Amino acid sequence: MAEVTYRSPGSLTFKNGDFILDQKPLRILSGTMHYFRVVPEYWEDRLLKMKACGLNTVETYVAWNKHEEYPGQFNFDGILDVRKFVQVAKKVGLYVIFRPGPYICAEWDFGGLPSWLLTDEKMKVRSNYQPYQDAVDRFFTKLLPLVTDLQYSKGGPIIAVQVENEFGSYSDEVEHLSFVKELLEKNGIQELLLTSENIFGLKRAAFYQHALPTANFPEMGDGQKLFDMIREWSPDFPLMVMEFWPGWFDHWGQGHKGLAMPLFENCLTGILDAGGSFNMYMFHGGTNFGFMAGANFFANSTYKPDITSYDYDAPLSEAGDITPKFLRAREIIFEKVLKPLGVTKLPDLPSNTPKASYVRNEVRCSSPIPMELLKIHGDYGQNYGYTLYRTTMPAGKCLQFSSLPQDRAQIFINGAFVHVIDWRNPGLEIDIVCTQDTNTLEILVENHGRVNYVEFGLNLLNEQRKGLSGDVSVDGKKLESWSIVPLEFDNDFVNNVSRCDKWVSTLPSSYSSPALFKATLTISDTPKDTFLCTKGWGKGIVFLNGFNLGRFWCVGPQQTLYVPAPLLKQGDNQILIFEQEAPGISIEFLDAPILNENDQQNVEDADKEYPTGS
Structure with missing residues (x-):
């Protein structure tokens, strides 16, 4: 004792x-x-x-x-x-x-x-x-x-x-x-x-x-x-x-x-x-x-x-x-x-908040360093979102990274999608077909969330800076003169995008580059809780009246985003979708969530371990 x-x-x-x-x-x-x-x-x-x-x-x-x-x-x-x-x-x-x-x-x-x-x-x-x-x-x-x-x-x-x-x-x-x-x-x-x-x-x-x-x-x-x-x-x-x-x-x-x-x-x-x-x-x-x-x-x-x-x-x-x-x-x-x-009765059960289904059939299209070390915000770097790395590159057959991007990198050459690197599909060398003398290389890196739990003895919390770090080369030749664009999707950016008059109404059917999409949800009565269904879309984030609802991803298991009624208003509600991969043609608002539906072609094996804390 x-x-x-x-x-x-x-x-x-x-x-x-x-x-x-x-x-x-x-x-x-x-x-x-x-x-x-x-x-x-x-x-x-x-x-x-x-x-x-x-x-x-x-x-x-x-x-x-x-x-x-x-x-x-x-x-x-x-x-x-x-x-x-x-x-x-x-x-x-x-x-x-x-x-x-x-x-x-x-x-x-x-x-x-x-x-x-x-x-x-x-x-x-x-x-x-x-x-x-x-x-x-x-x-x-x-x-x-x-x-x-x-x-x-x-x-x-x-x-x-x-x-x-x-x-x-x-x-x-x-x-x-x-x-x-x-x-x-x-x-x-x-x-x-x-x-x-x-x-x-x-x-x-x-x-x-x-x-x-x-x-x-x-x-x-x-x-x-x-x-x-x-x-x-x-x-x-x-x-x-x-x-x-x-x-x-x-x-x-x-x-x-x-x-x-x-x-x-x-x-x-x-x-x-x-x-x-x-x-x-x-x-x-x-x-x-x-x-x-x-x-x-x-x-x-x-x-x-x-x-x-x-x-x-x-x-x-x-909800x-x-x-x-x-x-x-x-x-x-x-x-x-x-x-x-001696308690004889519990309080009566409060009612659930009312839910509604808002259906709309169309969406009209209108040397690298980690994000934390970018010299912005008083030299305190970028916290969240995406970082776009851009440079020119010569002809070549192999794109090489000295360290893995953190956490998910979409690679484009001359505007065409080439490859994804992430924890599900890691790799430091990527085969490419690039025959022009001068080419534009763009790498969009998503911060998918910093680790909040690691097991004893793993010194990871201090080492998880996001984006690109180290050299990127083509056939062994180091690429230099990078342009780095933080895509933070902060309030000012979202408000400015919302007011922009450069939206277009059509998009080629084969389009697969990241893009912003805009739609309007009109509500005639008192708003109720609802769930924005993202089925038919690829991967990205959604803003409702300027509020970031969070990430969606077709691999599941989540296929809806919860929308609390206080975020909605009677009349027109603006929806912005940043789609990284495969735009859908419609969105729906449902009265119940979908939290257990996977894209079976992309689903990973479930965790073998039972996690140990929150």
Whole structure:
């Protein structure tokens, strides 16, 4: 038995394996919802549905890379108004578990870390490397004062705050956890501190002297081992599953994942029968809007970028709909926890947001360095999107790269498509047929999402700069004099394109180069949630009234993009599609998602490993 274990200084404490709040035992029944994956107009709806399921707590991460797009340039407005989100949770009557990172994983680009950190070529993220510490210090100094008065001890709903995230899966430099803990406390955090780890990380980064250890798992086999380990450290520690995974996320080109209902029931029942508290990650997944979907990299596989939908097979769907999994969770929670406490009735189930099908039959056509090191935005480079590399080249038979493009490169010679290089189709040498003396070479490289999770011992997080790096040659002759064009699809660019009067109405049937397409959706009544169907299209991104809905790709499993009603308006709604490969001839708006349909000619084998954390 350890001689020294953590004691909570906050309002939420624990004793003999129970949480204690206001001198009464508390079973934490929590669900995860990320404010930055849900439009603000729907926050209260989703939180009320959590309450109706019997939950008493909501948990959220904080996305540093969205709040500080460039050093010292902070944004906490609209979908990023984390303070308002916590206040809405209090209004609904939910406690809050606050997980500010700075690293969050979350299938979010770079695990929530800003890509401008990689401007420093010696950067060591998630470590006590001083420039990284300085950046975290600046962010926490801005973020935490926004919520310190919302702690439970000050009349707010925040009852616990997490120190970093699944750190033992990445590193055993426990000193970094001490740095994060001290930074939290320096900036006014007074409530219970906790860590969360999966089966691989709990011992490797033991921090139980300074924070309550909690467990992450999808089934009770691993769960019981983690529970036993936590109880070994102290019989006072409550059993808390910080991430009970009721589903899973999807990678482009693979099958639609989830967790079957019997496995979900067994795990939830097992946690409650063991006397444990839980947080369902995710209870409501939401959407990886814009360019924010991340990627995974496992030692026994390859780079795997995540799809735009973060439906997660969660109890609340991507569009916030009540699912059979929600109803079964509600029954189990009521019977096993609430009914024995004397609760006779749960809140009535709120209605799902109305859906509509908007159908429109036509779309009228109208030396390389990584994006992070481009000398733009005050020398902090390009964060997201595409980068176009252009140069001239002589006749030749073989195009050669000194290092693989990151992450997906479409190669064009004299405007004609030649080849794609990506994690599914890697290669440093490409056979070409190029007989003219002077030719134009264009390489469009897509940042498909920075890795947010790597296994212990893989030093990948600091090395994932996107675009081209190193030499490109033809028959051994190095190509020089490159023109590099960042295609960030930022607000100004999208607005200017929308107003452009150079659109054309027809396109050759054989056209296969990247292009922008424009259409109008006219709605005569009050807008409702809908799903933009991308079947018949190749690969690209969609903007609706200037809002980036995210990526689509015909390889699936996702074939629709979720459109929350608040993004629509009565009257005309403008749609912009950046299609990289094969334009379609029509788009449809459906009243249900398609998240499990693959192009069988392109589908990859499903992951052999069960992923280990979020």
